[in-house]
Amino acid sequence: MAKEELIQFEGLVTEILPDARYRVQLDAGHEIVAYTAGKMKKNRIKTLAGDRVTIEMSPYDLEKGRLIFRHKDERPSSPGAPRGAPPRGGQFRRR
Numbered sequence: 001m002a003k004e005e006l007i008q009f010e011g012l013v014t015e016i017l018p019d020a021r022y023r024v025q026l027d028a029g030h031e032i033v034a035y036t037a038g039k040m041k042k043n044r045i046k047t048l049a050g051d052r053v054t055i056e057m058s059p060y061d062l063e064k065g066r067l068i069f070r071h072k073d074e075r076p077s078s079p080g081a082p083r084g085a086p087p088r089g090g091q092f093r094r095r
């Protein structure tokens with residue numbers, strides 16, 4: 001018998017729980033508990049509350065999932081600096 005296909009959903013991390021688990025509010029309105037996938041741990045990808053994520057779930061248990069992708073923010077890295085601005089600290093570059 002073939003393995004069942006996993007279902008992917010997108011959602012928002014609402015709370016960080018112990019043991020690398022997260023409470024995620026799915027776009028469909030459901031709230032689930034998800035754990036970090038091994039590749040995310042290996043590559044040291046950190047997830048914080050408020051991050052948009054992609055969750056992979058089994059069709060047999062729709063209360064738990066695996067966090068497989070953290071979406072990048074569209075926000076600039078520093079709120080005050082315009083894009084392409086020279087670094088702070090004056091006119092000259094330190095060697």
